[in-house]
Amino acid sequence: MSVDPHLSGLAGTVVHDVIVPARAPWLHHVAAGQTLRIVDLEGNQAVDFLLYAANDDAERYSAQDTVAAQGNLFLRKDTVLRSNEGRPMMTIAATSVEYHDTIGGACSCESNTLRYGHHTKSQHACVENFLEANLTEGRGKRDIVSNINFFMNVPVEEDGALGIVDGISAPGLSVDLHAEMDVIVVVSNCPQINNPCNAFNPTSVRMIVAG
Amino acid sequence: MTEVLANPIAARAHARSMAGTVVEAMPVLPPVADDLPAGVSGDALLWEETIAAGGYASRRLPRGARLRLVDLKGDACASLLLFNAEMPTERLNVADTVKVQWNAYLGQGKLLLSDMGRVLMSILEDDAGTHDSFCGASNPATNAAKYGDGTNSGPYPSGRDRFLLGVAKHGLTRRDVHPCITLFKGTKIDPDGTIVPQIGPFEPGRSVVLRAEMDVILVIANCPHVLDPREAWTVTPLRTTAWRGPVTPADDPIRNATPEGLRAFQNVEDYFRR
Numbered sequence: 001m002s003v004d005p006h007l008s009g010l011a012g013t014v015v016h017d018v019i020v021p022a023r024a025p026w027l028h029h030v031a032a033g034q035t036l037r038i039v040d041l042e043g044n045q046a047v048d049f050l051l052y053a054a055n056d057d058a059e060r061y062s063a064q065d066t067v068a069a070q071g072n073l074f075l076r077k078d079t080v081l082r083s084n085e086g087r088p089m090m091t092i093a094a095t096s097v098e099y100h101d102t103i104g105g106a107c108s109c110e111s112n113t114l115r116y117g118h119h120t121k122s123q124h125a126c127v128e129n130f131l132e133a134n135l136t137e138g139r140g141k142r143d144i145v146s147n148i149n150f151f152m153n154v155p156v157e158e159d160g161a162l163g164i165v166d167g168i169s170a171p172g173l174s175v176d177l178h179a180e181m182d183v184i185v186v187v188s189n190c191p192q193i194n195n196p197c198n199a200f201n202p203t204s205v206r207m208i209v210a211g
Numbered sequence: 212m213t214e215v216l217a218n219p220i221a222a223r224a225h226a227r228s229m230a231g232t233v234v235e236a237m238p239v240l241p242p243v244a245d246d247l248p249a250g251v252s253g254d255a256l257l258w259e260e261t262i263a264a265g266g267y268a269s270r271r272l273p274r275g276a277r278l279r280l281v282d283l284k285g286d287a288c289a290s291l292l293l294f295n296a297e298m299p300t301e302r303l304n305v306a307d308t309v310k311v312q313w314n315a316y317l318g319q320g321k322l323l324l325s326d327m328g329r330v331l332m333s334i335l336e337d338d339a340g341t342h343d344s345f346c347g348a349s350n351p352a353t354n355a356a357k358y359g360d361g362t363n364s365g366p367y368p369s370g371r372d373r374f375l376l377g378v379a380k381h382g383l384t385r386r387d388v389h390p391c392i393t394l395f396k397g398t399k400i401d402p403d404g405t406i407v408p409q410i411g412p413f414e415p416g417r418s419v420v421l422r423a424e425m426d427v428i429l430v431i432a433n434c435p436h437v438l439d440p441r442e443a444w445t446v447t448p449l450r451t452t453a454w455r456g457p458v459t460p461a462d463d464p465i466r467n468a469t470p471e472g473l474r475a476f477q478n479v480e481d482y483f484r485r
Binding site for chain 1: 304326329345346350371386389402405438475
């Protein structure tokens with residue numbers, strides 16, 4: 001029997017294992033104590049990520065509370081992903097990439113018109129995925145806040161200059177998230193083709209929940 | 212209770228006797244300001260208020276209005292939420308604001324962008340230079356941890372709780388308190404991502420002037436910055452003055468400063484094409 005390298009080191013029983021196609025949304029409830037592993041199957045794929053508390057979805061991931069609490073912009077191993085009420089939602093238990101972004105936000109049809117021009121308005125975008133997934137559970141536009149971009153690199157220069165630059169991921173690299181409470185995970189497997197976040201070629205990612 | 216105030220007529224007289232009291236933090240109605248910029252008539256005034264240390268205010272301002280914020284004593288901390296007044300599901304998007312402008316530091320000429328690719332407000336003038344788009348506001352938990360209490364009813368209210376009250380007065384709820392920006396208290400980012408707070412205290416009287424590019428609802432919370440290192444809960448009053456002004460013309464230098472910003476203004480102009 002061959003060993004699946006993407007399951008290596010994952011504790012507990014695999015309860016969910018799915019490949020999210022390029023450009024697609026994904027929504028899943030992860031229980032406290034379970035671990036979500038995200039595998040960047042082909043490399044250089046940004047995974048846009050939001051979290052809601054399962055029992056009260058007005059409590060949700062807060063990029064600002066997360067970075068303020070740790071005094072650092074980058075999400076690394078042991079970063080606690082905090083809610084808008086300051087509570088731990090998930091912890092980065094392991095990551096094969098040094099850091100992840102949470103200041104770059106999600107691409108949208110509307111922001112694409114600013115960044116690239118109005119010719120991009122009809123292209124698919126992460127906010128479309130976030131809306132599609134959230135609408136299935138009664139959430140809407142008001143529920144979309146600053147997100148995490150796993151495997152995305154957004155350095156800030158001395159003068160504040162900032163931009164999405166080449167990815168820091170490679171095929172098979174992964175991040176493990178330990179749920180500190182019952183959470184709803186909403187993901188957009190980023191369809192952006194106008195900047196380097198997906199190496200101009202969106203690809204599939206694998207989501208594995210164990211525990 | 213004194214006997215005289217047990218009588219409703221006496222209680223009324225007592226309440227009415229307070230009229231005309233002047234305190235440091237209060238609105239001035241009708242608005243009066245003796246330091247408006249040259250060329251601005253007193254008739255154009257929309258709002259004059261001093262927001263208390265730890266206080267908040269919310270206000271609807273029309274497209275073209277100018278909003279001047281003054282850090283009266285050097286320790287104001289103006290955290291700001293912004294909504295499209297006629298469709299508040301459209302609101303400030305801090306991530307798009309820094310990403311679209313390719314820069315994380317707010318200052319003169321920068322735009323505050325909505326999640327619909329439009330500019331809600333622009334920064335006309337800034338002599339402060341220390342602002343924050345990363346850390347957001349304090350919340351009851353962070354204030355309880357630092358100061359021993361973080362409730363609205365206690366001595367150390369948090370920015371988030373002030374926001375909640377401010378949005379509620381426009382019919383909005385917990386879902387609407389979005390990531391904010393903070394003016395007057397700043398952050399700088401080291402190469403390794405370390406957030407370096409710039410808390411001051413600064414010289415009194417620093418100011419920022421914003422221009423409303425759409426009809427907006429703004430909510431301002433004036434509570435200590437979440438990374439304020441001082442042991443004591445420290446914040447001083449914030450003055451707000453707003454006046455009517457012309458809608459941004461086609462030859463405006465801020466409108467035309469960058470291709471991304473120009474498209475944000477074009478999206479605003481398209482929205483108002485009706």
